[in-house]
Amino acid sequence: MEKQAVHCIGCGVEIQTEDPDVLGYAPKSALEKEQVICQRCFRLKHYNEVQDVPLTDDDFLKILNRLGQVDALIVKIVDIFDFNGSWLPGLHRFVGKNPVLLIGNKEDLLPKSVKRAKMVNWMKQQAKELGLQPVDVLLVSAAKGHSIDEAMAAIDHYRNGKDVYVVGCTNAGKSTFINRVIKQATGEKDVITTSYFPGTTLDMIGIPLDDGTSLFDTPGIINHHQMAHFVGKNELKVITPKKEIKPMVYQLNEKQTLFFGGLSRLDYIKGGRRPFVCYVSNALKIHRTKLENADALYARQLGDLLQPPGKGRLAEFPELVRYEFSIKERKTDIVFSGLGWVTVNEPGAVVAAYVPKGVRVMLRRSLI
Ligand code: GDP
Incomplete structure (x- = not known):
């Protein structure tokens, strides 16, 4: 027999009992009641609290x-x-x-x-x-x-x-x-x-x-280009800053590389010794190395020294994709979507930014 769809008496959404994080969720026990209310309406009704539900x-x-x-x-x-x-x-x-x-x-x-x-x-x-x-x-x-x-x-x-x-x-x-x-x-x-x-x-x-x-x-809209979709729940905690971000300044020589955990990488290719100001969660470890060693280090240390992603998630973690930028304006941010940004104060630098396949990286006028 085909099951008949049940709708929430609050918002009218079709009730499902499988995924608490998806629209229309109600626990199975709620179906026994005559009038079913979805978890989202329940929370609002009883706790005066809205809850976010992602959308397709x-x-x-x-x-x-x-x-x-x-x-x-x-x-x-x-x-x-x-x-x-x-x-x-x-x-x-x-x-x-x-x-x-x-x-x-x-x-x-x-x-x-x-x-x-x-x-x-x-x-x-x-x-x-x-x-x-x-x-x-x-x-x-x-x-x-x-x-x-x-x-x-x-x-x-x-x-x-x-x-x-x-x-x-x-x-x-x-x-x-x-x-x-x-x-x-x-x-x-x-x-x-x-x-x-x-x-x-x-x-x-x-x-x-x-x-x-x-x-x-309105339900929250998912942006698929955010780093958040490529990391696990615990890793999301590492990359989400909880309090005031303390910028980390790295004086880099040409041909040096910064790793942001194993999630992103910045190669400094050309432009003389200069500072790179990193605005990322202070719980995320930044690792500096020589550009010539960077590939090998990543291959060897991803999931260990370079994490997140943790060892258990390597199978599903996408490869990093390289984007080269030539910085032409003063005070430019290199933005790693969802992870943070790196400010370059003076023009004339050539860099390569690496992000997991699908995540956006871009330049913008400096926010700070
Ligand atoms: P929604 O998906 O847009 O409804 O976002 P939530 O309200 O669930 O918040 C998403 C995350 O951002 C949670 O971890 C919140 O604790 C955090 N958050 C929300 N507002 C602030 C804020 O003003 N400052 C900080 N630092 N975190 C916030």
Whole structure:
């Protein structure tokens, strides 16, 4: 007999009991009840907490299309530590006339010495270059609760009485941000109330705002080019910085190589002795060697001296692919998507950056 699909009474998603990390999950025991509610709605209902669910690329397109059809404020969350990797490149083509408020999250990871106003300007410039014209740009730390009041005030200002859709790449901190907003709003009833009522739109959860409009949490969008998809859970902990990043400065001679664990590699080919400033998680070990020894070292030490990836994951870990760059501008970042970046202060350097096949590497104007 074919099983009949069961739907969540909260958001309408089809219930599945196999994968807790995928949309529509409910534990098997929930199926015995008359009215089934998915784990995501359950959490929101009972704990006032949203939970991120990843999307397939097809669903992503559907969501983007929907954003063009609504009349709302779009709040786009990016991870400032992985700005390009968490950017969602197509968004501006889909949002139509809807205003976009750009929020850079994880501000707490930036060195304290970096001026926040300068960072916001940098984000504005990058947004413009990437084709987006946000109504405003803010910098917050959802985890630490920095500037959440400002963000809430900005949302309330720019939404102009309309619904709000919060979008972001998985891991950008969208759930943490929304949960912060919900928590903060409990004490300040005039902005957003927490009287929960699940949305009826499939896979979007609506949190009612005071005036009958809603703040919609959209599922997180997976960017396949991020390092996060090539490492295991424990390894992800190593490469994800937990607190303010302390830049590591390496004075390199030509023909020297830096390994970032076994995940990435930077060869300094030409341009005279100069500093390379590395902004990566301080839990990730950087190993310096001679360029002529680098290949052999990698072949011999991957999974040991050079890790992550750990020994157990070598079979599924992709080979590193080499990209050569000639640095022509002052203050350029070589970005290893999801891992961090290396700043080169002066032009005239030739480098080669290596990343696992599928991960993006790029140059950009220096963030710091
Ligand atoms: P989502 O997938 O976009 O919903 O992201 P989550 O809210 O689940 O957060 C992803 C990861 O980023 C988690 O490990 C969070 O602890 C972390 N995170 C979220 N916000 C911040 C922040 O402001 N600062 C830092 N350092 N980490 C954060």
